[in-house]
Structure formats: structure tokens, C-alpha cells
Amino acid sequence: MSNIEKLSLYLTIYITDKFIDGNDLQKNIIDRLPQLNLFTFDIRSVMYKNDQMNLPSKKDIEETFRDFQYTNIISYVDYFLEQKKSQCHVFSYPSEMPYYVGITNNFPGGLYQYVRFISLYDEYSFEHEFFIKISQSFPFMEKLSLINYQSQKHTQSYKSINDNYDSTIVKYNYLVTLDIGEVHDDYIEEFLFNTETYFHNNIRIYIKYKSLERVTHNFTRDVLRINCAKISEIFFYGEKIYSKSLRDYFPCAIIH
Template identity: 95%
Template structure:
């Protein structure tokens, strides 16, 4: 260790700061706090490394506690935190150990708190602790992140937290209910929130909610100072007999609305709500909308949104309008849609049109680029490519086959994709191993570096081989897969095919459709998987 300190000490402060910035603050403090080298001690006490400390890490589909042993916990609670507590402004804590960390020292400058894996029991212990509820929670915390684990009391926990959160955190200005994985965003589930779910200080709210009605309640005046609202709708049901409230929402300046499911009543309900936000300056809409007569295009967006909002200076959107129609002869082409955006001079617009003859369905996808949309639905062979760093969930669908090159484009366009769903019953035209036809075959392997969940239950067998063959596809361990048993049995040659074993060994959970009597070889073929 002495040798390593000498080597570090030979470097100027500027270089040490560059190196340490690449590391996690938790690791820096744990490794270097208390060393005899004064210069290193001075550098690690810089606000860069002490103002924001994260005690959790994301792993596959859940948050893990970095305080993996009592030795590490005691070192932080007894030595490190008391020494730097005055400099700490933000803490991200696994909720079961939040009490230990918060009691380890006084944090006079702490204003931001992240509570991860917050169960109902943990929430009660934290929120009823008078030292916190009458002290740091009540008087200091202005920014709060809360996540809850998926357990049998999941919905009850969320409702309980929401019913008391603003009476405990009196100075809250920023509230986020979310996790990194798209499908784990914490949704508010109650239909009629109590008046205690209100705040006169909240400025920024980022949540996922079950239904459109709750959005109307959020905007009924209970958050009078709210200026930024980000909402993701789970349920696509938008009822027409909603609460009557036509008052202006004058304080809201930035509104982001997204929904992964197809919704209706765009003109009857969504547009009137947007018009009530009279002073809106930034608007983002990421929606799939049922339409009957015509697609939503540039003319529609100009007339019904941009021209109606005089304060609007930034409008980003990803709108996929879906139409079910027997006669597709008179529907517009891609060129027709592009022409409607001729006046959008300062924004790059991407658009394309798909027609599905078997489904008697057509869709028009228009969006501003670059995009911050969280998901991308029903991608077809017409997908133009690009880079979508914020997308975590995608679905692929077409009535024409997806070839291997298409999946290369998909993996490059969505580098942080965590969930992929595929529907395609058309066989691939080229299915031979890319290793056998390409000397530089590593460049042709599709790489999914962040993939967690794969839905391939409604596909031709070729696509199962596409994902399970390590000469075509690479993914990390701990993959969850949804698939039909009979299809899996065919592709693996009754679980004897060696060429697929490498990727199959990376799967840790399988949800099987169809047959309930499985081959004895199934578990051996997927040695690391829990089979449902």
C-alpha cells in the first residue's frame, strides 16, 4: 500500500482529480479516508467526493446495498460520515439501513434524499421516528426519491407513503417516484387521493400513474406551485365521465406526458387538458393514439397544439397514430407526411408510415429528433435508425421478416435497452451462422449489453435461434425470457443442441407458455434458470 501511495503522490492534483472523478465516491471514501497521506486526505475531502454519496447500486432489475458487511457499515457510520457530514448534501440509501446512516452524524447541509427498496415496514419505521420526522425530514429535505420493492404489499405501501409524505416532508420541492428499470417505475394506484396528498411547496413531480383520472386530480390545484410535471400513464383507459375542472393551470411551465399503451379520446380529453396549461413553455408528448379518419401529422400538431399555446418555446414529441381501416388505398405516404412538417424549420422531424394488410391496420410514426422518449413501440423494417439513449423498452412487429442486419441496427440504436418484445411469424430469409460466412464475424454479432427481459413467445422459430445462438447474439448473464415451450423444444432439438448452450446458460429465469409437462432435459439445458 505504501508503494501505491507514493505513486499516486507523484501525480499533480489536477491528474488525481481526473482519476478520482472516474471512480465512485463511495469507493474513494472507503479506500482512502484516514490514510496518513495528508494530500490524499485533502483531495478526497473536496466537495466533488463528499457532497453526493450513493450507498446503492443497480444490478439487473433491482437496487443492491453497497454496505455489504457490518465492517463497511461501521467504518462509514463511526469514522467516515462523522468526519464529512457537514459537506454532505445528497444521500442515496437502501431504506433498511437508512436509520443507521442518518443517525451516524448530524447533516446540517443535507437537502436531498433517495430511499430505495422502501417497504411498508421500513417506511413506517423511518417516517414515525421522531428524530427524523420532526428534524431532518421536516426541516431540511427538499428533494426526495422513493422506490418500493415488488411484494404482496406493493400497492398498499405506495398508497400509505403518498398519504403521509407531504405531512412529513414539509419543505419538499422535488419528488420522484422511479427506478432505473422502465417497468419498475413506481405507479400511484389510488383512484381518489386524499387532500393530504397535496403541497404548497412542490415544484417538480415525476411519477408513473395508473390512469388519466389521477392526472386530473394532480392538476386540480392541490400542487399550486408545481412548475414541472413528468407523468407516465400505465392504463390506457381514459374515461369520458371525468371530473369537471376547466380552470387554468397557470403555474405549470413544463409538462411531459407518456403512455406505452394505445389511448383514445385525444381530441376530447387530452387536448382540452393541454389547453388549460395556458403558460406552458416546454411540452413533451410520447403517445400512441387511436385515430379514425386521418393520421396525426405536422398540420395537426401545428393547428391543435403549437398555435394554441402562445408561450410554448420547446415542443418535443413522439406520436404514433394507429388506424384500423379495411380500405388502405387512400392513406397518405411517407412523403405526404413529411410534407406536413415543412414549417418545422428548427426541429429535425422523423416520420414513416406502416401498413399491415393482415391486421387491416396502419400506423404513422412522427417524432422530433433527438428524442428523450422512454420506449419505442411496434418498430418495423421501416425503422430509419438513429440513436435513442433514453429508451429502455422496445417492441418489434412486422408482417415481413426481420433479418439479422435489422437486429444489428436495433442494438446500435438502443444501446441501453432493458426490455425487448418481438412479434413476427415470418421466417428469416438468411439463417446460416454468421461465423461461417464472415471472417470478421464479431462485428456481425448483435450485442445487448443491458438487456434484462426478452419476450419471444409470438415468433417464428428462426427468431428464437437468432437470440439463443452465440454466433449471432451476445447478452450478459441474468436474462429473463418469455417463450412457448414447444417452440423452445423444437429449436433446441429437444434440449440437446450444443450450439445454443452458451447463451442458454446466461438465462436465469424462464416463463413458459403452453405445455405443462416438460422434458427432464430442460433444467440441464438451462442450468442457471428458474423455470416457471
Template identity: 55%
Template sequence: MLNVKIQTFENCLYLLDGRFNQLHTLIVDLANVHRPYKILNQGDLPNLKCFSFSHHLGTSLYNELILPLLYRMSNLEQLSLYLRISFRQTFIDGNDLKQNILNRMSRLNQFTFYICSSMIIHNQMILPSTEDIQRTFIHFPINPIVSYVDYFPEAKRCQCHIYSYPSPVDYYDEITNNFPGGLFTNVRHVSLFDEEHPFEHDFFVQIQKSFPFIERLGVFNHKPQNSKPSYQSNTNQSLDVIKYSFLNVLNIINAHDDYIEQFLFDTKTHFQNDIILYIKYECLERVTNNFTRDITRRNCAKIKTLRLDDAGAYFADDPHKSHNYTALERTNKTHVMFYSKVTLDKESVQGLASKRLVAVSKGFHSVFSIF
């Protein structure tokens, strides 16, 4: 058995160029799928019985590269595919899998998959519904299969998720409001994405229940929430407080302020562990009212590392703003890492580093450092 993480599809082809003729199990986690620079050995792989292929950044070369690779595995018995496929003319559905995979592999007896395919919406297109996609799996030999379709008419884009359930993968990307639910005990990394519809509090309740062991969470949504009752203290019992027992990384850089409130308000969210927080400094300052807002103190106290993508631009404009940091309610060190294309000027860097940003407000203090 060989289990590898590799950078390019060409590296994968090198592994299968004949040097491992007796290999029976191959597990590949691939970073990039590009056309190889040269044609390598394309011979059959008769001894390969089990193959797992993961690539979740997205490729448009499914038909050109991935399917031909599978066709070399004539005696394959177990296959796992975890793919994001972009710029399709049609969605990958049950009919596509039967025609291009199952009918070509007579010995295959176990097939698990998670595939998200996307299309550009053109005028006069007939777009399949979730029900249309699900019907293509009626006579599929593997059950149960979950499918759902997302449409983003403003962006002229649509995508289709299909996967065998329960899913064995440890990630689930681009979950939208159409997410059908379920329990995913293997998943550790989750990204939530919707270009045109807001995520309400109940949606986050569902996400936590479906992914109870989530460790890394990213939110991409610039639409404000429609339902925003005023919850001023954690004594208000009308809102379910979402408890994240295993979360240690939260990325809300590309999120509306409402979602920053969703995670920093202690009436909405509770962090069991200290977290690494990716966020824009300006948004963090605004939502926490310059780090003095009572309702954000408890969750801000759980931040062990801040990774700010806009702090360089913010402080370069006015070095004195560096002293505006106020309480994060921590007595130990909180690290702040600046990720910005704007370079801090020398005075700003010295001011931040030498002071270590010791900030005191209302009896609370925190220490920031740059590394």
C-alpha cells in the first residue's frame, strides 16, 4: 500500500509509470491538477485493486486526465473519489458515473465518492433541479446517495453536490443554505459559502449538529442576516447558544459583520477551546466596539492567535492606532500575525513590536506580539 500527498498530477503519473508494478492499494491526495508536460507511460495497471483519489481545490480536466487514469485500472475493486470539478457543460450525476465509471469497471464492488461539479449559467439554459439529479441515482447500485443543487443567478453560476452517505472524507466544502443535513462524524474541516443568501442562526445550529467534531471552519458570505433579534446578555434564553467543542481555527475574513457577531457574541456561540481567528482588523474593531463590548469579551478571551489580513494597511495610515487595542480579557500572550500586501512602515512596526501592544481598558488587558 502507498499513501501519498503530492503536488501535481504529473507526480501521480510518475508513481504509475511501471516502477510499482506490484502495487495493489494507492491513496493519493493531490494539490494541483494540470496537464502534464510530457506523455508518460500510459499502460494498464492490472494489479491495482484499491484506489483513492482526492483533490478539493477544483479542476476542469476531469474528462481529459482523471477518467483516462481510471481506465488504466481494469481490475479495480475499490474506488474512492473526492473531487471538485469546475467549468462543466453538465453536472456530474448518477448517469455520468454509471456511463463513465461503473460500466467501465466490471470488478468494482465498492465505490465511495464526494463530487461537487459547477457550471456557468448561460441564457436559455435548462437547469436541472435537485430532484432531477436525485432521480439519476434511482437504479444506482450504491445507496444511499445524497445530492443537491445550488443556483447563484446573480453570479451566473451553479453547482451540484453528490456523495455517498455516510461520507468518509474529513472535509466538506462550500455548504450553502440548501444543505440537506445529516451526521458527518469524520468531517473536521468545513467551509460555508453563499453568494446570494444569508446564513441565519438556525443554519449554524444545524451545521454544528451535522458536524459535531469540526476543528476548522470558514465562512464566506457578505449578505446580512435577515433575522437579528437583539440579544444583549447570555441570560436571554430564547436563543440557542451553539457550542463548538473541538473548533480551533475560524476564518471569517470574507464574512459580513453579522457573522462576526454570530461567533463573537456569547449569547450565540461558545468556544470550548482557544482558537486561531482569521479576520479583518477593521471588522473586529467595529464589532467589538474597539474591544470594549461586554457581549464579545468571553469569546474574545478564547482567541489565542489573530491573523489579520488588513492590519498593515490600517496601521500604516496612522501608527497611533496601534495603541487603540483594548481588552481581549487575557492575561497570557495573544499572537497577532499580519497578512497584508501593504507593507508596514518602519515607525509602525517599531511601535507595535516595542510596545508589544499592552492595552488596558476597563480593568482588562491583553498582550499582542508580532512573529
């Protein structure tokens, strides 16, 4: 392998002691490949550890890439108190990866035109501005998965009573699959209010029946009907007995 000139490395690593950083890449890869002239990578280190006092910060990780001779390097660190888990994501930019998983509020933005699938997760709320950043960073995204049980600070009700609140509509021009089965009800509103979110017809959605029933006020809420009419398939988690109003509320959807 000493003659390798180009290398792409994409890994998710579960570790117990330290995050993968620039020092590790330099020592274990670059120094061992003297002919290497192009190195692209996307590495996510995941660690389950109770003591976060001794874990490195984003600045600490960035310092290990200070003398890196390759392309731009992006890094960020997340700590999840509820799960007692931390992760460090380091990658070369621009990226040609078709997917980007585990995006949190610390995501720095950028343009990722090759990405088709993304997943979002955090223990802190995703606000509307975050979804604007996501849609702009991944303009050709086709599948979006979201896990977040924290309520939004600025809900649709807040925006309705604050006339000066400027809410840019988030546009998902290529989205075909939306998985919001593990979310707070606020995010269902985020996607189903057409004043918040725009997507084309023929959307496939994964969702909990009881959550959808609450948000739509038992399938009677008119302000959600525009986006609901664009849904072509619904895959329900959980409940097997559905309201008689469900079919009329989603006139174009196949119900699974």
C-alpha cells in the first residue's frame, strides 16, 4: 500500500478513549503512505463516557489539523448528556459523500451537492433557522430523517402572535422521503405548515399515527391541508385503528 497516491476514507468508529484527530491521521496514515497526494475523509468518532471534563473541545481538535497539507478540514464536537455520549466529526471539504448522518445544531453549514440522504439528531431543539441552513446546505437532498424530542422555542403559535417574526419558507425541491416518526409534535408542524415548508408532490412520510392525529386536531385542521395533499404515501408507526377522517384529510395518499 506504500504506493497509494489517492485515498478516500469514510468511517464511523465507536471508541473508548479518544477521538480520532489530525495527529492520528498523520501518524497512522499519511506518514505510512509516502506517495499519497490526495486524501479525502469523513470520520465520526463516537464515545460513551460519563466524564466529559477530560474530553477535547472543537478548538482542541482543530489544533491537531493546523499543519495539515490537504484540503480544508471541518470538525465539530457534540456532547449528549441524556445518552452520556459524545461524538467528534472531522471531514475534508468539499465532500463527495452521498449521505450525511448525525447532524446536530453544531453543524457549520456549507454546500454538499452530492448528498442525497441526511439524518438529524440532537438533545437541543432544532429551530426554523436550522432547517433553512439544512435545505441550503443540501439542495439535492432526497431523504430526510429526524430524531428530536425537544420542543421548539419558536413554535407556530409563537409566530402567529408575533407579526414581526420573519419566517423564511424552507424549500426541499428534491425531497421524496421524510421520516419524522421520532420527534416532538412541533417538528410535524414545522414540515406540514406550508408557510414554513415547501416541498413538491409525491412525498413519502413515516410518522406515528397518534402524533399526526394530535397535530391535525383529529384530521380537521385546515391550515395543514396544502402540504398534506402533497403526500402520496404514509407509513404509520404504532396504532392500527385509524379515524374515519384520515382518508379525506390525505386524499392522494396510500395508507400503510
